[in-house]
Amino acid sequence: MHVTTLCLGALAFGDATGYEINKMFEDGPFSHFLDASYGSIYPALTRLTDEGLVTCRTEQQEGRPDKKIYSLTEKGRHQLGDALGQQLAPDKFRSEFLFTVLFAHLLPRDRVRSLVDQRLAAMKEKVEDLSQADEEDTPGMDFARRYGHAVFAASIEFLERNRHLIEEAAIEEKAHA
Amino acid sequence: MHVTTLCLGALAFGDATGYEINKMFEDGPFSHFLDASYGSIYPALTRLTDEGLVTCRTEQQEGRPDKKIYSLTEKGRHQLGDALGQQLAPDKFRSEFLFTVLFAHLLPRDRVRSLVDQRLAAMKEKVEDLSQADEEDTPGMDFARRYGHAVFAASIEFLERNRHLIEEAAIEEKAHA
DNA sequence: GGATCGATATATCGGCGCTATATATGAGGA
DNA sequence: TCCTCATATATAGCGCCGATATATCGATCC
Numbered sequence A, B: 001m002h003v004t005t006l007c008l009g010a011l012a013f014g015d016a017t018g019y020e021i022n023k024m025f026e027d028g029p030f031s032h033f034l035d036a037s038y039g040s041i042y043p044a045l046t047r048l049t050d051e052g053l054v055t056c057r058t059e060q061q062e063g064r065p066d067k068k069i070y071s072l073t074e075k076g077r078h079q080l081g082d083a084l085g086q087q088l089a090p091d092k093f094r095s096e097f098l099f100t101v102l103f104a105h106l107l108p109r110d111r112v113r114s115l116v117d118q119r120l121a122a123m124k125e126k127v128e129d130l131s132q133a134d135e136e137d138t139p140g141m142d143f144a145r146r147y148g149h150a151v152f153a154a155s156i157e158f159l160e161r162n163r164h165l166i167e168e169a170a171i172e173e174k175a176h177a
Numbered sequence C: 001g002g003a004t005c006g007a008t009a010t011a012t013c014g015g016c017g018c019t020a021t022a023t024a025t026g027a028g029g030a
Numbered sequence D: 001t002c003c004t005c006a007t008a009t010a011t012a013g014c015g016c017c018g019a020t021a022t023a024t025c026g027a028t029c030c
Helices: A003-011 A018-026 A038-050 A074-085 A096-101 A109-129 A139-169 B003-011 B018-026 B038-050 B074-085 B096-101 B109-129 B139-169
Strands: A054-059 A067-072 A092-094 B054-059 B067-072 B092-094
Touching: A003 A018, A003 A038, A003 A054, A003 A067, A003 A074, A018 A038, A018 A067, A038 A054, A038 A067, A067 A074, A096 A109, A096 B139, A109 A139, A139 B096, A139 B139, B003 B018, B003 B038, B003 B054, B003 B067, B003 B074, B018 B038, B018 B067, B038 B054, B038 B067, B067 B074, B096 B109, B109 B139
Parallel strands: none
Antiparallel strands: A054 A067, A092 B092, B054 B067
């Protein structure tokens, strides 16, 4: 699924600028399970306009570049429906933490401990984030939020119960002067 | 973390060919939380050789291209250690399933149901995969396997308990002639 | 027996997308 | 006063995935 399709999805929630779409990936409803950045969003919006899947109206602003507000066309809405009907790619998960943990037996114990601590802190923050429902959310958004909550909660519980496994495997270093 | 670093990591478990390294990402110990493909692995190995981080010996074969077996050098081992000491990128998770689910209220109920069924089947297979320990695994590999198991088990439980949320939101279609 | 398919093994091309950067300004904190 | 952050668009460079090319062997299938 290309960034163009993701942009169509973003616009299905209402008209938006490239800047606002970027925020949906950074902070917004997509942030926990999708990625896209300016370098792909702006070219995608241009391509979509060329293909008639979105339209663009410009709003003058002072001090800032003019806002370009994009809207889904009927053709674009249809195209999104098509994409959602196709075979979906399986989930992808990338973790440098787990890669690093593979070499726990080669790392100093302090390093492993700090890695786990950092990770626990980050995940607890995410769980906190995902705890509060929003009245305006679609059923799908609510579902995705709960899903994330469940997975992060399980991760935290696992980490707290099993961190000793890698910490014991790590290299104990003598206190250095 | 670049593919070059991941290759160094792969070779830390023993000498290997590009083909074998690829398998580590496809089926092997890395498959659940990392991605890399021929298009990046082969060039990476060439670069690593140029920089003296790995060495390469060629083994003649009949019928197939000659095997190029790569080994980590001392310099390469050191470089890997460095990378593992740097600040790690946070986990990334990409799910077209969750993206699609955001639009559950716009999709036919059959589609949503089939999506959930497919996903449950795939995840149950993964849990099965991750159930069996391997004597030869490093402590880190064992930890990563258990971690994956815990997360997938939690996902399955969540999906089974909450699938009704999106299925009820979906569009009920009349039986078509 | 012949055909097809999957595994073994290396390698490159095209194009997509991330990272960093450029540009410009107003608001708020140090 | 200065710096950082938010707003807003845009591009260049480069890393990486997906598809493709090439070649052979063993297994399965009809």
